[in-house]
Amino acid sequence: QVYMVESGGGVVQPGTSLRLSCAASGFTFGNYAMHWVRQAPGKGLEWVAVIWYNESNKKYVDSVKGRFTISRDNSKNTLYLQMNSLRAEDTAVYYCARGGLYSSGWYFDYWGQGILVIVSS
Amino acid sequence: DIQMTQSPSSLSASVGDRVTITCRASQTISSYLNWYQQTPGKAPKLLIYSASSLQSGVPSRFSGSESGTDFTLTISSLQPEDFAIYYCQQSYSFPWTFGQGTKVEIK
Numbered sequence: 294q295v296y297m298v299e300s301g302g303g304v305v306q307p308g309t310s311l312r313l314s315c316a317a318s319g320f321t322f323g324n325y326a327m328h329w330v331r332q333a334p335g336k337g338l339e340w341v342a343v344i345w346y347n348e349s350n351k352k353y354v355d356s357v358k359g360r361f362t363i364s365r366d367n368s369k370n371t372l373y374l375q376m377n378s379l380r381a382e383d384t385a386v387y388y389c390a391r392g393g394l395y396s397s398g399w400y401f402d403y404w405g406q407g408i409l410v411i412v413s414s
Numbered sequence: 415d416i417q418m419t420q421s422p423s424s425l426s427a428s429v430g431d432r433v434t435i436t437c438r439a440s441q442t443i444s445s446y447l448n449w450y451q452q453t454p455g456k457a458p459k460l461l462i463y464s465a466s467s468l469q470s471g472v473p474s475r476f477s478g479s480e481s482g483t484d485f486t487l488t489i490s491s492l493q494p495e496d497f498a499i500y501y502c503q504q505s506y507s508f509p510w511t512f513g514q515g516t517k518v519e520i521k
Contacts, residue, residue, distance in 0.1 A: 330458075338450075338458065338501055340510040353507045388457055399464065399505045400448040404457035 295319040297389050302408035303308075309379055315389030315405055323347075323367035324393060325390030329374050331385035337366045341387070342374065344397050356382075367376040380413045416440050416504050420513035427451040433489040435516045437502035440483075446506040447485045449478055451454045452515075461500075462487065492518070 301313040315327070341365040342353045342363040351363055362375040372389050386409050390401035417440035427433050436449065445465040450458040462470045463479035465485055475490040489496055497520055502513040 337515045338452075338503070338512040340503075340512070343508075352508045397505075397508075399446055400460055400503070401450075401458070402460050402463075402469065404459075407457055 295391065295410060296306075297391070297403060297405035299324060299389055299405045299408035302387065302410045304411045304413060305379055306414050307380055307412055310375070311410060313374040313389075313410070314376075314401070315388055317370045317372065317389075317391075318388045319402075320391070323372040324394055326395070326397045327363075327365060327372045328390045328392050328397075329363060329372075330388045330390050330404075331383075331400065332388070332407075333385045336385075339385075341346065343392060343397050345397065350397075351410075352356060363406070376410070378401060381412050384412045415509055416443060416507060416511055418502055418504055418513040420500075420502055420516050421513065424517040424519060426519045427448050427492050428521045429492055429494060431492045431521075433492050433496075433518060434489045435500055435502075435518075437481055437485045437487070437513050438505075439485070439504055442483060443504045443506035444519045445480060446479075446504055447480065448503045448505065449476075449487045450501045450503065451496075452501065454493060458501065489518075 297317045328343045344363045360378045364373045386407040388407045389405045391403040392398035419438045447465045449462040452458040465480040466478045479486045499515045
């Protein structure tokens, strides 16, 4: 079955960097767009970024543009989120989520269990 | 950005009740509207996609409908496992945005 597990979270100081990973299995990873969605503690959901199946297109929410980079390694069935210049407001549980076949798709049909990132001095 | 506004923010209901949650988009989004359920400490789960299509494996007591820029999630007979937070989400244009959530609590 479809399974995704995030890793790389933790507690970091403002202004530093962190790279999240999402290891996927149970489907042909290289055929699907993948997303990152985050949820600040006690708050709602916020879409962060998407990457097309072949990295031909990437999109970001304005609040992370220029600081976060989404990427993937289809040979390793792994999605990444490089987060630079972290701010306190980036504190959240980060979920990877599956998008559509080849393009962004229209919904998130499978989600990882989430990984917590805390940005604090 | 397209704003999604859910109502109510929370509601109390009893097992067996019919529950309706509404989501309004700030502009047209066609039928690019999805509904998710989230229980404490868990990842969201897709319930309804494209406004009214039931995701595989989701009980038929869940249904979705649309009227213009207003969308509705209905639970026909609330079950104990349905007490959760429900989110709508538009995928008409980037950035994809979510409603603020509706918490369904036990009366």
